[in-house]
Amino acid sequence: MKSVITVAVALILSVASYGQTDDQGAEYREFWLKTETEFKNPDESPLSDAKRADFDSIPRYEYSPEYRVGAVWEERKYEKPFKIETTGPRKSMYQKVAVLHFKLGNDSLHLSAYQNLELMRNPVYKDYIFLPFTDESNGFETYGGGRYIDFTMPGDPSGKVILDFNKAYNPYCAYSDGYSCPIPPSENNLKVKVPAGAKYEYK
Numbered sequence: 549m550k551s552v553i554t555v556a557v558a559l560i561l562s563v564a565s566y567g568q569t570d571d572q573g574a575e576y577r578e579f580w581l582k583t584e585t586e587f588k589n590p591d592e593s594p595l596s597d598a599k600r601a602d603f604d605s606i607p608r609y610e611y612s613p614e615y616r617v618g619a620v621w622e623e624r625k626y627e628k629p630f631k632i633e634t635t636g637p638r639k640s641m642y643q644k645v646a647v648l649h650f651k652l653g654n655d656s657l658h659l660s661a662y663q664n665l666e667l668m669r670n671p672v673y674k675d676y677i678f679l680p681f682t683d684e685s686n687g688f689e690t691y692g693g694g695r696y697i698d699f700t701m702p703g704d705p706s707g708k709v710i711l712d713f714n715k716a717y718n719p720y721c722a723y724s725d726g727y728s729c730p731i732p733p734s735e736n737n738l739k740v741k742v743p744a745g746a747k748y749e750y751k
Contacts, residue, residue, distance in 0.1 A: 573613075579714075580605075580606065584603075584605055587603055588603060594720035594724045595724060596724060607749055608746050609744050609745060612714065612743075612744055615652065615743075615744035616710065617651065617652065619648040619649060620649040621661075621702055624646055627643055629642065629665055632730045633730070634728040635719075635727065635728060635731065636728030640664055640665075641666070642665065642730075644661070645677070647659070648661055650711055652742070659679055660736055662679070663701075675701040676698065677699050678696065680695075680733070682736065682737045682738065685743060689748070691722040691746070692748075693729065694719075694732040694736075695716040695719075697715060699711075716742070718746045718748060722748055
């Protein structure tokens with residue numbers, strides 16, 4: 549296991565520039581436009597009618613290319629499924645499928661990637677990856693319960709993926725009661741501040 553991790557960390561330097569191909573945040577703008585359109589739609593929005601009437605946009609950091617990084621996908625096979633704790637009574641079964649090794653500035657970091665067992669049986673979502681995480685901005689500039697990133701499992705046999713924290717979004721629990729939102733496992737607690745993606749306005 550140590551040798552695998554050592555190789556993975558060494559490869560991080562070779563993919564450090566892999567994620568720096570975005571057209572000045574075009575994907576960032578498209579992502580948040582789609583998200584805000586959903587928030588304005590009464591059939592999709594987590595907001596109450598009153599909050600939706602006043603909704604303009606989701607507070608967020610400006611796009612920063614340094615938080616769109618290349619990461620090494622270290623596949624994990626045969627991990628035992630487990631229930632992720634949530635903010636409500638509903639629990640869903642997940643399985644760890646990989647550990648992502650990446651760098652933010654001078655910090656070498658890693659996050660675990662999960663798949664929902666129920667969604668894995670749906671052909672539409674069979675490659676859907678869920679990456680919940682916490683960082684040092686939580687409770688100050690961002691939502692205290694952590695944030696999420698979604699992406700598609702890589703088809704590249706080299707195991708390179710783009711990890712874009714500019715698309716880190718808040719769980720619905722940040723906007724309304726009544727949701728059972730997954731709580732990021734402790735192994736996904738980053739000991740650094742990640743000033744990218746969605747913010748949260750504390751009253």
